[in-house]
Amino acid sequence: MKIMIFVCGEGLGHTSRCISLAQQMKTAGHEVLMGAYGYSKDLIKKKGLKTAEIIPEIQLVGDSGSLDLKSSVIATIKSGQFMGIGKIHRTLKEFKPDLVISDSYYTGIFFAWLRKKPVYLMVNQSNMEEFFMGKGILMGCLGNVTKRFYTRVFRKVDGIIIPDFPMPNTICKYNLDFEERVLNSVFYSGPLVGKKYKEVREAELTRPHVLSTIGGFGYREPLFHKVIETARLDRNINYTLLSGPSIKPDKYTDLPENVTIMEFIDEQFPYLKASDIVIAPGGHSMMMEALSFGVPILSFPDMGHIEQENNATSLEEEGCGKRLEYSISPEKLLEHIHQLIEDDAYKDKTQYLRSLSHALNGPETITEMLGSKHMNQNSQKNI
Structure with a gap:
C-alpha cells in the first residue's frame, strides 16, 4: 500500500x-x-x-x-x-x-x-x-x-x-x-x-537528573536562563538542557558544574530514560514521549497558547506533573523539582502510563x- x-x-x-x-x-x-x-x-x-x-x-x-x-x-x-x-x-x-x-x-x-x-x-x-x-x-x-x-x-x-x-x-x-x-x-x-522503552539504552547521566527541552523558539530563552539559575541553587541535582535550533550552546560560558547544554538532538529517548523529571513547554507530543517513558513533567505552556495551557492543566490534574508559569522564581521552581523527585505518587502514575503506552502500541x-x-x-x- x-x-x-x-x-x-x-x-x-x-x-x-x-x-x-x-x-x-x-x-x-x-x-x-x-x-x-x-x-x-x-x-x-x-x-x-x-x-x-x-x-x-x-x-x-x-x-x-x-x-x-x-x-x-x-x-x-x-x-x-x-x-x-x-x-x-x-x-x-x-x-x-x-x-x-x-x-x-x-x-x-x-x-x-x-x-x-x-x-x-x-x-x-x-x-x-x-x-x-x-x-x-x-x-x-x-x-x-x-x-x-x-x-x-x-x-x-x-x-x-x-x-x-x-x-x-x-x-x-x-x-x-x-x-x-x-x-x-x-x-x-x-x-x-x-x-519503545525496553529497546532504548539509557544515557550515562548522574542522578537525580532533570532534562530540559525548553529552547526551540527564541521567546523561550528567558526560561532557559531561569533553569540554569535554578541549577545553581542545588548542585546535587544535575541538568541536561537541550538548546534547540534557535539557541547555540557555545554562547553560555559561565555554567555551574551540574549543567550540560546540548544542541537539539535527534534522539532524546536515551536522555528521557535516564532522567527523573522533564522540563518542557506544553506541546502534546513531548508529553506523550515523557509519559511513555514514565517521567513526570514540569510544563511551561506558552502564554496565550490555549492548546498548551489545556495540556498542562490536564497533566497536573492527572497527577503526572505540574503546570507552571514563565514568571516563576528559581527558588520556587526548585521546590517543584524536589517535589516531583521525592513524591512517589508522581512516579507511580507515570509508570502506569508507561505500561499503558506499551500495551496500546x-x-x-x-x-x-x-x-x-x-x-x-x-x-x-x-x-
Missing part, C-alpha cells in the same frame, strides 16, 4: 509522531511519502524517510514566552507561501497514494479529496477557535470561520486519529470537542513514540487498522 503523510511543521511535535508512524508503516511493508517543510523536512530526511517539500500553512510569531496569534496570521499572509500550493497537487498526482494521513495539515486534505483518496486526520485539538477568543472582533470573526471550516472537515474525513491515551487518561482532553455525529470515527490510538495499531480498512474497501469494490 502507498501512503502519503502530510506533516504540520510548526514545532517538532507533529514531526516526531509522524516519523514514528511512518517508520512502523515501512516496517510493515508499505511505501510511505512524507510531505513536510523547514527543519521538520530536514529531520525527516535524516531519518531516511522519503520526503516531498510542501508549503507552510501558518508562520508562528511570539515574544517573551507569548504566542502572538494576530501577528502570526499577518506574517503568514505576507509570506506569500501559498503561491506554492500547486506542489501538493503535483505530488499527489505523481505518487498516487492509496490513502492519505494528514497531521493537522488541512491543505493536503483538500487536494486528497480532489483526487478522491481516503483521508485520515490526526489531531490532538478539535476546538481551534479558542486560539481566537478574547482578541478583538476581527479575530473573533476569524475564529468563527475557522470553527465552521474544521467542523466540515471532521464530518468528511474517513477517520480522526487522536495520538493520546484513551479516556479517562487523555492528556489533550480539554482540547477535544467533537459533534456527536462524528464520534464513531474518532479513534484513540495511544501515543506515537519513536522508540500506537504506531502498530494505526498501521494495522488502516491496512485492514484498505483491504475491506478494495474487497467491496471488487464485489
Whole structure:
C-alpha cells in the first residue's frame, strides 16, 4: 500500500509522531511519502524517510514566552507561501497514494479529496477557535470561520486519529470537542513514540537528573536562563538542557558544574530514560514521549497558547506533573523539582502510563487498522 503523510511543521511535535508512524508503516511493508517543510523536512530526511517539500500553512510569531496569534496570521499572509500550493497537487498526482494521513495539515486534505483518496486526520485539538477568543472582533470573526471550516472537515474525513491515551487518561482532553455525529470515527490510538522503552539504552547521566527541552523558539530563552539559575541553587541535582535550533550552546560560558547544554538532538529517548523529571513547554507530543517513558513533567505552556495551557492543566490534574508559569522564581521552581523527585505518587502514575503506552502500541495499531480498512474497501469494490 502507498501512503502519503502530510506533516504540520510548526514545532517538532507533529514531526516526531509522524516519523514514528511512518517508520512502523515501512516496517510493515508499505511505501510511505512524507510531505513536510523547514527543519521538520530536514529531520525527516535524516531519518531516511522519503520526503516531498510542501508549503507552510501558518508562520508562528511570539515574544517573551507569548504566542502572538494576530501577528502570526499577518506574517503568514505576507509570506506569500501559498503561491506554492500547486506542489501538493503535483505530488499527489505523481505518487498516487492509496490513502492519505494528514497531521493537522488541512491543505493536503483538500487536494486528497480532489483526487478522491481516503483521508485520515490526526489531531490532538478539535476546538481551534479558542486560539481566537478574547482578541478583538476581527479575530473573533476569524475564529468563527475557522470553527465552521474544521467542523466540515471532521464530518468528511474517513477517520480522526487522536495520538493520546484513551479516556479517562487523555492528556489533550480539554482540547477535544467533537459533534456527536462524528464520534464513531474518532479513534484513540495511544501515543506515537519513536522508540519503545525496553529497546532504548539509557544515557550515562548522574542522578537525580532533570532534562530540559525548553529552547526551540527564541521567546523561550528567558526560561532557559531561569533553569540554569535554578541549577545553581542545588548542585546535587544535575541538568541536561537541550538548546534547540534557535539557541547555540557555545554562547553560555559561565555554567555551574551540574549543567550540560546540548544542541537539539535527534534522539532524546536515551536522555528521557535516564532522567527523573522533564522540563518542557506544553506541546502534546513531548508529553506523550515523557509519559511513555514514565517521567513526570514540569510544563511551561506558552502564554496565550490555549492548546498548551489545556495540556498542562490536564497533566497536573492527572497527577503526572505540574503546570507552571514563565514568571516563576528559581527558588520556587526548585521546590517543584524536589517535589516531583521525592513524591512517589508522581512516579507511580507515570509508570502506569508507561505500561499503558506499551500495551496500546500506537504506531502498530494505526498501521494495522488502516491496512485492514484498505483491504475491506478494495474487497467491496471488487464485489
